[in-house]
Amino acid sequence: MFRFLKSMKYALDGIFYALKTERNVQIWLGVMFITFLIGFLLKISEFEFMIISIWMCGIGTSEYLNTAIEKLADRVTTEHDDQIKNVKDISAGATFICSTGAFLTCMYIFIPKILERFFH
Numbered sequence: 001m002f003r004f005l006k007s008m009k010y011a012l013d014g015i016f017y018a019l020k021t022e023r024n025v026q027i028w029l030g031v032m033f034i035t036f037l038i039g040f041l042l043k044i045s046e047f048e049f050m051i052i053s054i055w056m057c058g059i060g061t062s063e064y065l066n067t068a069i070e071k072l073a074d075r076v077t078t079e080h081d082d083q084i085k086n087v088k089d090i091s092a093g094a095t096f097i098c099s100t101g102a103f104l105t106c107m108y109i110f111i112p113k114i115l116e117r118f119f120h
């Protein structure tokens, strides 16, 4: 049990460290807050809220992993290196894929509600 709590503390240290220092992580948190606010105003269902939550956690997870990979890559070398470029680009690609999926899902949920509310 003590080991589990210690692991949780390390994970929380990582979460707060990235939140304090990484702009992209801060942007993710802001976007998540705004998305939930829009969802609340548009009165999305519990199911839609769960779907959006899963996407938001997915983006956060990929952003944290992307940050960790970038940091590790910079430890390997900060000189120009083609492999490091590939590693960083692929890692950024993962976040991009997840963000695109989340964006499309949010549009699918929000647009009909916006049309319904303002154009009916």
Ligand SMILES: Nc1ncnc2c1ncn2[C@@H]1O[C@H](COP(=O)(O)OP(=O)(O)OP(=O)(O)O)[C@@H](O)[C@H]1O
Residues within 6 Å of the ligand: 024, 067, 070, 077, 078, 079, 080, 081, 082, 084, 085, 088, 089, 092
């Ligand atoms: N050592 C390197 N060698 C070759 N290309 C690199 C190297 N470091 C970065 N790059 C290229 O520059 C891009 C941006 O890298 P960088 O480390 O600045 O990340 P970033 O996208 O600006 O993320 P963040 O804003 O989180 O720092 C990479 O995707 C890669 O294409």
